[in-house]
Amino acid sequence: MKLEHLQEAFNQFNHNSKFLSHSELASGHINDTYLVKTSAGINYVLQRINHGVFKNVPGLISNKVNVSKHLQKKLAYLPKYELNRKVLSFVETTNGDYYYTDAEGNYWNLMVYIDNSITFETVTSADVAYEGGKLIGGFLNLTSDFDASKLSEVIPKFHDMPFRFSQFEDALKVASEERIEKAKEYIDLVWSLKDEMHIIQNLKESGDIKLRVTHNDTKISNVLFDTDNKGLCVIDTDTVMPGVVHYDFGDAIRTICNSAAEDETDLDKVNFNLEYYKAYTKGFLEQVESVLTPTELKYLPLGAKTMIFIIALRFLTDYLNGDIYFKTKYPEHNLDRAKNQFKLIESMTQKMDVYSN
Template identity: 40%
Template sequence: MLEKVLVNYGIDKFQCDISTIGNGLINNTWLLISKNQTYILQRVNNDVFIHPEDIDNNILLVTNYFKKNYPDYFFVSPIKALNGKTMIFVEKEGYFRMFPYVKNSKTILATQSPKQSYEAAKAFGKFTKLLSNISLKEFKIVIPDFHNLSLRFQQFKMAIKNASSTRIDQAQTSIDYLLRQEIIVNEYEHIVQNNLLKYRITHYDTKISNVLFTQNDENLCVIDLDTIMPGYFISDVGDMIRTYVCPVTEEEPNIEKIIFREDYFEEILHGYLEQMKNDLTDTEIGYIVYSGKFMIYMQAIRFLTDYLNNDIYYGAKYEQNNLVRTNNQIALLKKLIEKESQLNQIVINVCKKLNS
């Protein structure tokens, strides 16, 4: 299969070493070593991204903007194929693109220190800040309604209506809890209806594995730009909170292991606000803690929706995998809500420190 792809880049499959890398649920990724050059090859999942060419459009807009306005900003751009395009289509195989491999870099699958939280948040903050003046009009919406919480909540309620009695019984406690938290949806709708947050370029997938690090845990650059499109900062900051503050992933079935690490939360704020403090409004800063609730809650209802729909989106490694994921996120949401006033005070303290 890859032979048909690599010929588009002038690479002979039989003269390179190829290995599968990454643990992403969406795209397939390979590491290629050819004639002392190393590359990353990726196949874009066009079941999730209906129009892969829109991803290419958005990445090229960002690439060209950085080259023109911030030529010293380190950014990994896609490599052009022999036809001059940065994304190719191979019949019966799909859409592919290639990137240069950054030597002496590493990715981190789970946040292991407050410093890593700081560095990743700083990277995403700088990325967003540098793009603060880019025109949004030519950007495509690669996944419509991706973080539309109102729609996700409606899909959740529809799944409850259509689910089997067996799955409803197994998930009833989780269903009841998430329905009682509808106030999070109401707040999102209040934000949207009153234009409380600025519409800006958003990464939409700020897990720590989407930052390249040096061997000394300093950030090099942001990667995986498939989901960049206009949106709200709560998507990026909220997903950093969701994925950095807990020492275990959403796959962890043992609820006792789920904790909310305040020092990691504080370092997210330090890193992000060092870059974005002059770009966020006071209203937006007031929604930082809410951003965590927003993303954790949305991920919980998406997992539970999929469970009730018989695991058709995320898939499942075992029968109740998506219910386990749901309860994991519910536990994290509860931890955040318990500490909410404390976390708001941390926001105030960090802002004071950065402004002093």
């Protein structure tokens, strides 16, 4: 990205400061994100939203701005400095909008950078897991009175189980005999889990669990910590939309509690970390238990299993399709990823059975 393009985009916003320098923030995989340092001593995050992935960028930006405003109102009792460290603060353009569209049709937005903060790519202790649970739970608690129907669905059918199964069935029709044979054990496993993996979807469709404001990308790197490893702020709210809490809980557990990398091929190294599960769940429930229904609470563990299954199914589907979605480094990469996630389901099931009894 050319410097003059960044400066031009930055200067469309009402920040009352002068662009001094920039650096790329490489934590995300979809958008282009830059840290901009200014003459006013306030730093900013300038972001170009990928409109190839997100088809309704104005809706996306409206979602995250309105949710941030809601959080700011709920936490208005805090001193301004502390409030600005706990909630993302978006900056208007000189025209009063929250996004700028450049000559090439790219969408940009600007938010205040939260100084003296850190992120974790992986969980390093039960304390970090606990703080992550508190923050995601707190986010869901504070937005529990926000009308989720007012949010745009920025990624349609993102966690829709019938949709993921239909993609899987379509992939089976076009897959090579070789790939079907290599994946046979896991194809059979998918069918054996089908009914259980539709339980939350069915509860959602029947109205037994309600649609709420959900984050939809609750990996630990989307939680901001202070330098003492205390939770500060939930970030990367591009995927905020209506959903069910089980998938926010489940996606966090999936990414926090795997003892190995997502594509580890030595399945003996893939184990479900029960200590981190307990710590995250404790922090999560401290914040959100009072606003969830008994039915929602009952199915949280199944939410974790379901989210692991969804990503396993997506990896397996992509393998059968000839690797057209996820980037791969070798021919069996997606199959290895799927095996990894199915092993995590097995480990979780074994450990949760012992834990529950």
